[in-house]
Amino acid sequence: MRRATSVPLRLASLTALVMLAIGLSLVFALVPGEEGPRQTLIIARLQTALSMAWHIVIACFGVGMPPLLLLAERSARRGDALAAQLSARWTHAFAVLFAVGAVSGTTLAFTLGVLWPGLFERFGDAFGIPFVFESLAFFTEAIAVGFWIYGRGRIPPRWHMLAGVVIAVSGLASAVFVVCANGWMNTPQGFTFSDGRVQDVDALAILMNPAALPEVLHMVLAALLVTGFALAGAHAFALLRHGESALHRRGLRLALGFSAVALPFQLAAGDFAARFIAKEEPVKFAAAEALFRTQAHAPLAIGGVVRDGELKGAFEIPGALSFLAHGDAAAIVDGLDQIPSTERPPVGAVHLAFQGMLAAAAFLTLIVAAHAWRLWRRREAKSFALGLIVCASPAAIVALECGWLVTELGRQPWVIHGWLRTSSAVTSATGLLPGLLIVLLVFALLSAAFVHTIHTLTRAEVRP
Amino acid sequence: MTEFVALGIFLALAMHTVLGGADFGAGCWQIATRRGEAGRAERELIARSMGPVWEANHVWLILAMVFLWTGFPRAFAPVASGLWPAFGVAGIGLILRGAAFAFRHASHHDTEQRWHGHMFAWSSPLAPFALGAVAGSVASARIPVLVPLGPVEALCHPLPLLSGSFALLLALHTAAVFLVQDAEAAAAPELALRFRRRGIVTALLLGGVAALAFPLFAQAAPSFHARLMERALTVYLGASLAGLVTIALLFSRRAALARWTSALMSGILVFGWGLAHIPDVVPGQLTLTDAAASAGTVRVLAYVLVFAFLLLAPALWLLFRTFRSGGTRRGS
Numbered sequence: 001m002r003r004a005t006s007v008p009l010r011l012a013s014l015t016a017l018v019m020l021a022i023g024l025s026l027v028f029a030l031v032p033g034e035e036g037p038r039q040t041l042i043i044a045r046l047q048t049a050l051s052m053a054w055h056i057v058i059a060c061f062g063v064g065m066p067p068l069l070l071l072a073e074r075s076a077r078r079g080d081a082l083a084a085q086l087s088a089r090w091t092h093a094f095a096v097l098f099a100v101g102a103v104s105g106t107t108l109a110f111t112l113g114v115l116w117p118g119l120f121e122r123f124g125d126a127f128g129i130p131f132v133f134e135s136l137a138f139f140t141e142a143i144a145v146g147f148w149i150y151g152r153g154r155i156p157p158r159w160h161m162l163a164g165v166v167i168a169v170s171g172l173a174s175a176v177f178v179v180c181a182n183g184w185m186n187t188p189q190g191f192t193f194s195d196g197r198v199q200d201v202d203a204l205a206i207l208m209n210p211a212a213l214p215e216v217l218h219m220v221l222a223a224l225l226v227t228g229f230a231l232a233g234a235h236a237f238a239l240l241r242h243g244e245s246a247l248h249r250r251g252l253r254l255a256l257g258f259s260a261v262a263l264p265f266q267l268a269a270g271d272f273a274a275r276f277i278a279k280e281e282p283v284k285f286a287a288a289e290a291l292f293r294t295q296a297h298a299p300l301a302i303g304g305v306v307r308d309g310e311l312k313g314a315f316e317i318p319g320a321l322s323f324l325a326h327g328d329a330a331a332i333v334d335g336l337d338q339i340p341s342t343e344r345p346p347v348g349a350v351h352l353a354f355q356g357m358l359a360a361a362a363f364l365t366l367i368v369a370a371h372a373w374r375l376w377r378r379r380e381a382k383s384f385a386l387g388l389i390v391c392a393s394p395a396a397i398v399a400l401e402c403g404w405l406v407t408e409l410g411r412q413p414w415v416i417h418g419w420l421r422t423s424s425a426v427t428s429a430t431g432l433l434p435g436l437l438i439v440l441l442v443f444a445l446l447s448a449a450f451v452h453t454i455h456t457l458t459r460a461e462v463r464p
Numbered sequence: 465m466t467e468f469v470a471l472g473i474f475l476a477l478a479m480h481t482v483l484g485g486a487d488f489g490a491g492c493w494q495i496a497t498r499r500g501e502a503g504r505a506e507r508e509l510i511a512r513s514m515g516p517v518w519e520a521n522h523v524w525l526i527l528a529m530v531f532l533w534t535g536f537p538r539a540f541a542p543v544a545s546g547l548w549p550a551f552g553v554a555g556i557g558l559i560l561r562g563a564a565f566a567f568r569h570a571s572h573h574d575t576e577q578r579w580h581g582h583m584f585a586w587s588s589p590l591a592p593f594a595l596g597a598v599a600g601s602v603a604s605a606r607i608p609v610l611v612p613l614g615p616v617e618a619l620c621h622p623l624p625l626l627s628g629s630f631a632l633l634l635a636l637h638t639a640a641v642f643l644v645q646d647a648e649a650a651a652a653p654e655l656a657l658r659f660r661r662r663g664i665v666t667a668l669l670l671g672g673v674a675a676l677a678f679p680l681f682a683q684a685a686p687s688f689h690a691r692l693m694e695r696a697l698t699v700y701l702g703a704s705l706a707g708l709v710t711i712a713l714l715f716s717r718r719a720a721l722a723r724w725t726s727a728l729m730s731g732i733l734v735f736g737w738g739l740a741h742i743p744d745v746v747p748g749q750l751t752l753t754d755a756a757a758s759a760g761t762v763r764v765l766a767y768v769l770v771f772a773f774l775l776l777a778p779a780l781w782l783l784f785r786t787f788r789s790g791g792t793r794r795g796s
Binding site (some may be wrong): 095111134138140161202443 | 502507522523525526527529530531533534535537538540541542545546549551552554555556558559560561562563566567569609615661758760761764765768771772776779780783786
């Protein structure tokens, strides 16, 4: 008993320390020492980014786990004992992650309200609409989760499955609504603006903003992938640690198969999103590609660092960017020179994040391709492949975070594009640094809890 | 329509006070349990009465927050950003509880479990106290952005401190009454007696603090106090009555009924508080109409509110019934 628990605890402490190190180095690198509006802005941005970056991962499980649970539960009801064990194990982890997600979501609402009064004061009527529907969907999901967890063996199986379906649908719906809100920040519409505030709000137009569709597709698929790879990684880890086990093999195959189905769709959705921003959000597109000069035959830049207003050390494929964006290698692609430098997002960071996302996606594609090949050759993953699958777990999270950074940083200096600058939305309070440090500590702790929970999935199989 | 949405928000807050309050309060009572073997049964009772669904009770708080920022954006912005220390403390309290909960469910190690228990217990009082203090600050119009006050000054005044303590006591009371029945169902008469006593004492304390609060309100929040006397007084007499009935029911060992009267009391208290706010959000500073969103948004909110209460509240009730009827039989 004692030995069995020391590994997850060590893993959890390591996670907490790594998170703390990342957070503290960000604070040291970015936050100016002297108190004032500038310091407040940076702290507010960091704290919001931290809370969101954390919540986005856990929220993925609310979208991605229900379909997996339903798959396992369906097999279980057909008398598959392994699937039943798997379903019980996944349900336990899902329950804990859902509860923690509810908490970090509530806290996120607090964070937004406390730090960004300008966002609510002037745009709350419009910005809040998607969240109203989201809270309704979340409410439904919470109730259905209760039935799922406590209903097993207590309500008729048919109703239990129905609860699972409701979880899946409402989980999906809440993700859709939240991403609609983000889409609206990028392509705002459905309101008029007078007397310093939003008027004539058209709820439907807000939800159906142009950026919503590409963002929703990309994000929902990302949620499925993050969940699939996280579970696959956990089961691969268990196989490496405890040796062969039918249960973990089964979990691995189900979760990895799930990811393998979702991945091609995600590559297509990513392409769709890239074409969309090339057309509708050209600044973000130029920043992601670090394209400073407007040009025909624009090259696709792979890698490289932005220094002194230009991209250095990148591998360039001539004309490829023009082709990707507009389907024509000779097409003109707008560069960052179209707008004054004060209106530009932090190009270096956006480009880096975009490259990070692509690299992680390439790695995940490789894992999926290897999986497909093994299925074809009827082979099982051996220890090297299992090790790579364990790495895919964090790689999927890296892809998620990087993609999210591209969207968020690429929108800067605006919080609502064209309407509200981030610097005008921030609170006037000062002295927020101690708060940020406490939040950092708390999130490090929460990350440890997250890893600890995922780790419960890797316990050795209990054989009757 | 605007008033309807405002009352809907207070209804959601009342639900959170009862259901969330029971969870927070149970966590607080864990501080008072004895160490080691002696307190084990009590800790297990508390843990068992809160399954993983307990975080579902946060939906009421989320609902209230989202409705507030969408329906009354010009009130939400100054309150949240002005009273940031209180929201910060509440948020940290929530997160620590969530983390402790996740750890506890992921570990089977005794020493570890004890630490998670401590974290869970000691982070429980933070949110009810802080959110109660916010209510007091708003009622007495002590909002830093609207009046020249620092955020800490605004909160460190007898009135917010008193309302914070009141909210905390309310959580303790609700939890104690809920736990009496759980203890009876678990055939633990000794624990049932202990929580019965705690339920009675906290009910009496609540009455005492309320009596103390009235003169303080008259002095620090005159316009709120005037409206409270004018329209909410009957409501508060109802709450006192519900409190007295709860005490009587606890004495006569009818815990199941006491649960309802005590929930009724909390609900009335929060709802009456909301009644005394109308037509202002921040008394004397900001009216509901000035703070409200545009007509289209308010209409959407009203529809969603009706939908939420008509469809989701019964579903939630059904869930609790399914859960309660078997929840205590599960064992640990």
